[in-house]
Amino acid sequence: MRPGDRLPRRVDLMxxxxxxxxxxDNAWAVLRGEGLIESNGLYGYSVTRNQDDMEQAA
Known part of the structure; x- marks a missing residue:
């Protein structure tokens, strides 16, 4: 996924x-804590970082 992409709905992931x-919800909490996703209110979550950022953080 790319920065700005919306994550699938909870029901679809379930x-x-x-x-x-x-x-x-627990997975999303971990991803939020790592700064990888952000909440868009009623629109769910979207990706905040790109692959290069994740590789540098590892």
Whole structure:
């Protein structure tokens, strides 16, 4: 995904990975904490960093 791309909806991720909403929320919390995604209010989440930034952080 690229910066600015919106993440799939919670319900879509739950169906794709066969997990509950709490698992998705926990994953999003980790990604927010790492600064990789940001909340767009009612529009969900979007990517904030590009691949080069993630490689430098590793």
């Amino acid at each position: 169906a794709r990975f066969g997990v509950g909403s709490r698992t998705i």
